[in-house]
Amino acid sequence: MQYNWQQSDWTKFSCDLSEVEDDLLRYLEKTAHLSGILKALPEELKNEAVVDTMTAEAMKTSEIEDEYISRADVKSSIRNQLGLNLVPEPVHDQRATGLGQLMAEVRNTFSEKLTEAHLFDWHKMLLSYRQDLSTIGNWRQHSEHTQIVSGALGKEKIHFEAPPSAMMPGMMAQFIHWFNEAMPEKGSGIKASPVRAAMAHVYFESIHPFEDGNGRIGRAIAEKALSQGLGAPVPFSLSRAIESSKKDYYQALEQAQKSNDLTRWMEYFIPTVLKAQETAAAEIDFILKKARFFDRFREKLSERQLQVVRRMFDEGPSGFEGGMNARKYCGIAGTSKATATRDLQYLHQIGALLLSGGGRSTRYEVDLEG
Numbered sequence: 001m002q003y004n005w006q007q008s009d010w011t012k013f014s015c016d017l018s019e020v021e022d023d024l025l026r027y028l029e030k031t032a033h034l035s036g037i038l039k040a041l042p043e044e045l046k047n048e049a050v051v052d053t054m055t056a057e058a059m060k061t062s063e064i065e066d067e068y069i070s071r072a073d074v075k076s077s078i079r080n081q082l083g084l085n086l087v088p089e090p091v092h093d094q095r096a097t098g099l100g101q102l103m104a105e106v107r108n109t110f111s112e113k114l115t116e117a118h119l120f121d122w123h124k125m126l127l128s129y130r131q132d133l134s135t136i137g138n139w140r141q142h143s144e145h146t147q148i149v150s151g152a153l154g155k156e157k158i159h160f161e162a163p164p165s166a167m168m169p170g171m172m173a174q175f176i177h178w179f180n181e182a183m184p185e186k187g188s189g190i191k192a193s194p195v196r197a198a199m200a201h202v203y204f205e206s207i208h209p210f211e212d213g214n215g216r217i218g219r220a221i222a223e224k225a226l227s228q229g230l231g232a233p234v235p236f237s238l239s240r241a242i243e244s245s246k247k248d249y250y251q252a253l254e255q256a257q258k259s260n261d262l263t264r265w266m267e268y269f270i271p272t273v274l275k276a277q278e279t280a281a282a283e284i285d286f287i288l289k290k291a292r293f294f295d296r297f298r299e300k301l302s303e304r305q306l307q308v309v310r311r312m313f314d315e316g317p318s319g320f321e322g323g324m325n326a327r328k329y330c331g332i333a334g335t336s337k338a339t340a341t342r343d344l345q346y347l348h349q350i351g352a353l354l355l356s357g358g359g360r361s362t363r364y365e366v367d368l369e370g
Contacts, residue, residue: 194273
């Protein structure tokens with residue numbers, strides 16, 4: 001079979017946007033709504049929203065690749081990079097340090113033209129800890145075929161084969177030129193930033209220029225395209241929306257790499273951007289409710305109780321998985337079961353927690369609507 005990069009119309013991408021026209025209009029409406037909410041937030045809550053969005057992006061772009069990193073380390077790394085900690089917080093995982101650097105760099109340089117140096121720097125930030133890679137901070141150079149493969153040994157399925165390494169310098173020079181010429185303000189630019197982001201992502205992934213890290217850097221490029229269209233860093237996490245149904249993502253990408261007609265890819269990617277916006281709106285609403293919760297209860301809670309409640313809030317709008325119970329409380333606060341039970345009953349009595357179940361199934365959730 002011929003992949004997209006082997007076909008005569010390679011880089012002459014086409015698509016029919018008729019099925020996603022309404023989604024593109026909704027994207028503009030939701031963007032204005034989200035930006036307005038963020039502007040109205042107090043500075044402290046605005047910073048919290050930014051950190052939470054960047055943390056989600058860093059974690060989920062890794063989880064798409066089946067790499068799981070401590071949320072606490074990622075969040076500390078991002079806060080350090082944004083200068084929000086007077087004293088830098090310790091980060092125990094080198095991967096989290098690199099992700100924090102990458103997220104901050106993509107955010108801080110969103111308006112700049114894309115360059116080879118940017119991409120090499122991003123690659124070094126992401127993978128400098130990897131001892132097993134022969135090339136970090138440069139295009140791949142190995143002579144072996146670069147294939148995306150799944151399945152057990154002897155039953156492998158090849159999903160995609162990328163161009164040979166010798167073609168990387170020329171193909172990436174062409175990609176970088178295309179990306180910059182497609183900026184919305186250019187005469188020949190792509191005005192709808194989700195369309196440009198979708199094209200840029202599949203274009204970059206099809207070249208697959210690095211030995212590893214292509215997916216994460218490709219999603220950073222999509223974020224850059226969206227940010228340039230907004231004229232500001234995107235207030236949502238694209239990777240969180242992708243990771244929530246990553247099987248669909250990989251299937252859509254595999255199909256997109258068989259043709260340079262990207263109609264079906266657009267019909268996957270643009271609704272995914274909308275989903276990312278909807279999740280961000282729920283996240284901001286959650287941050288506001290959390291602030292009101294602490295205004296109501298901060299003076300009524302001990303340090304131990306605050307520690308547990310903050311840990312419950314760390315799980316975001318979806319809540320603490322399975323709810324809070326005495327056993328989990330003991331693990332977080334390092335206290336006895338009797339103290340944990342007494343604390344939970346007190347938190348319920350003052351209206352801070354909602355109670356459900358009974359006996360061994362007793363669990364508590366934060367009451368955000370009280």
